Amino acid sequence: MKKLLSVLLALAMVLSMTAGAFAASLEGTYQLTIWVAEEIKDLTAQQIEAFNSSNEYGITIAANIEAVSEADAATSMITDVEAGADIFCFAQDQFARLVQAGALSSLGKQAAEIVRTSNDAGVVAAATSGDTLYAYPLTSDNGYFLYYDKSVIPEDHVDSMEAIIADCEAAQKYFAFEMGTSAWYNAAFFFATGCVSEWVTDDDGSFISVHDTFNSPEGLIAVKGMKKLVDSPFHLSSSDGASFASNAAAVVTGIWAYTTIESILGDNMGVTDLPSFEVDGVSYHLGSYNGCKLMGVKPQTDPVKGAAIHRLAQYLTGEACQMERFDARAWGPSNLAAQGSPAVQANPGLVALYTQNAYSVPQGQIHGSWWDIAKVIADDVKNATDEAGLQQALDNYYEKISSLFTMSDDEKTSWGVIGTCNSVDGFFYTDYNNESRSNWAEDIPMTADGSVWTTEPWLMEAGCEFKVRQGKSWDNAFPADNFKVEETGTYRVRFDADTCEVSLIPAE
Template identity: 35%
Template sequence: MKKKIVSLLLAASMVATLGACGSGSSSKDSSSSSAASSDSTAKADDPVQTLIKNTTGTVDLTLWCSETKEYQTVMKEIVDNFKKEYSDVDFNITIGSESEANTKDDLLKDVEAGADVFAFADDQTNELVKAGALQEVSTTYTYDPKETDTDGSLEAATIDGKVYAYPMTASNGYFLYYDKSVIPDEDAGSLDKILADCEKAGKTFGMEVSNAWYLYSFFKGAGLEATLNDDGKTTDCNWNATDTDPTGAQVAEAITAAAKSKAFKNLGNDDQMAAIKDGKMAACVNGTWSSQTVSDAWGKNLGAAKLPTFTVNGKQVQMGSFSGYKLIGVNAYSKQTGWAMLLAEYITNAENQMKIFKATGEGPANKEDQQSSDVTSSPAIAALNSQAEFASLQRVGANFWTPGNSLGQSLVEGKYSDAQKLLDEAVEGITAEVK
């Protein structure tokens, strides 16, 4: 708590200093004080110069970002440029490897020992704020996210009207990649046809159904829900519904039926990419972060589209999906609050959001960047945009994941005798109170 108080006082003192510089004219004696030095006043009006002036010694910062080679490489470039930009200050910035999906859980193990600056998926914002782990974006240095980033990305970073993070990407969702030499464009809209084409060619289709993030797509597409309750902790889920069309059991059985195809492989990201590189996989459900690998493997045969339909009780149902954003947060317990905020701001400015896009394929949240020809011509971004109308922001409680993962594994394996009982047990776990 002591660290948090010190950090907040530092931020507050900076704001107060800036405010004082702009309000001196209200006093009759202001003329004597303002005559001191117009040059020093100008410098004081610049929050970056104020931060530099108040800095002594080495500034130690730790940055957590994705463990992927692409992210580690581009973040090193950005950090090196940051050091050059503020060469008057001695920095010691350590870049750590941390999956955005795990940031919240790992940070909350010991917030005070955690990274000063970190990337995370937007569905973690609520819990990080409630835990007091995120520094509010109450001071800006070089740009204001409210003016430059999309409304959706700002909504994802905002709790109770206060912004707690800096939008970095606006493409944290998934869609279909396919090899056009195996799957013609007209077949890419149907999971049945995709699997048939893969079987015929001796290829595979990859989707990590044992990951609740992807499993959601089947139930969401069928009109069933998994959403965060008003308490901000627990999940409301009706995947076991018996009075809907289709029912939850019918959706479950449809997933198992699709997974019985010899072409269907329940594989995660790394295994999918390995299979694609080896020429074994011709289609997969994945995201923009894999666009470069897929493009390198398939070249001119690269296809990308919205998720396909799947067969439920004899009917074709469009698959839904989660959508989301990746954000950069600042640890409320950082010993270097000002510099941590400036680094977070620097990472997410327009220029660096484009660097991140070009390095990783993940679409920017910056409004101007989104209009660039590089972004608008990306097959992956186009596919994600096509899926957008069937996607929902990822808003579920902590107990959604483990029971959801287990349910997906059971459905892929098909080792159950009663789909309704399986769903009832899963929903009981998903909707359980979060302790």
């Protein structure tokens, strides 16, 4: 009898436990640490109160809110994920590092769907690695535009960089545009001429490859424009809004400087999109990065707690909370409905930012080393004395970018074909029919049979050129002069690694 009773009791216990698990009730009180910027600390506390009283799951959050700037959060999280906050805000350039460090938990299917449909495409891309969404968009205002002093620069001059420089020089005042210390700002020139720098990450946040065209004829135009700016004695490499208080007449910076600049310039403050610069008679409108801030949730050992925290993060990044942040601190919303609201549309700073967005590039995932590699361009450009010097700046850049990807031994020893033969109109290689791929930028793979390497066949036009090279580097490349295709036709490229002989085999 006793035995039976104990069995029954045990059964009842097990049943009650599984029942609880299936219902997956989120009801309960959760202790968490939240890191937000100082200026929204109090607001966030109020928003969590509102969440506690209004959410339908019965979640009560007891939050310990700490002020941690978005610039520092990622570094701290990576130092010690365990001791880090459960919810933290960060600038999007930290995203890849955080995914790699396992400091972000991915969004559930439903939440991801809501985030994708209700936010602008740029921020969704910024929070995505591979196909997985890892963070909630908080703002979409991390871009830059032009603030100027109306008493120095007339309104009809603000469309031309040259005119602004001339006005500044005439008034002996500075044009502040951060160059040698920040790739984020100096990339504006490259985007103006249509250069791209796109990085590809996989689901784990690792960088696989880059498509970068800064080292190109367009890139050369860009650095010529940059040269005009950095050569001016009244160029100041700074993005500090307070520069207006120390003799600047124009500053390129973001929405965060709005209140500071307004307090300095008062009615003389002008805001607009970036100007254009002119090279060889052609005008190029300066581009920009448009980025965002994201809110991340740390992976939790307790799945129920994890789900509850995700509910909170979803709430904090929803339309209502974004509007509250806009009202209190003028943070530009990423939520599409909030972006379209009349209040947001009436903010001159955000209007300038949105105007500039037409010329901007969404800041996707960017390799952490890129910032340091690219910012040097501006100093190299300043030191250059002629066009060869400018080209050298780009060459240096390209070499450093190329060395970022350490290859496996297989990749290092295998051969590939590179040249003009893979991008000419109407010509295609099975995987290489994408016309936007630049000349001399991508290697067509070859397969080995003993020491003989061959490609798949594709159509080549008479006159196009190529080389066969090893390990995507120029250390071993043949023939010494480019191989020229004499007759249009469909060929395989054949390379004999023993004799280093390159030949074309007409496809059967």
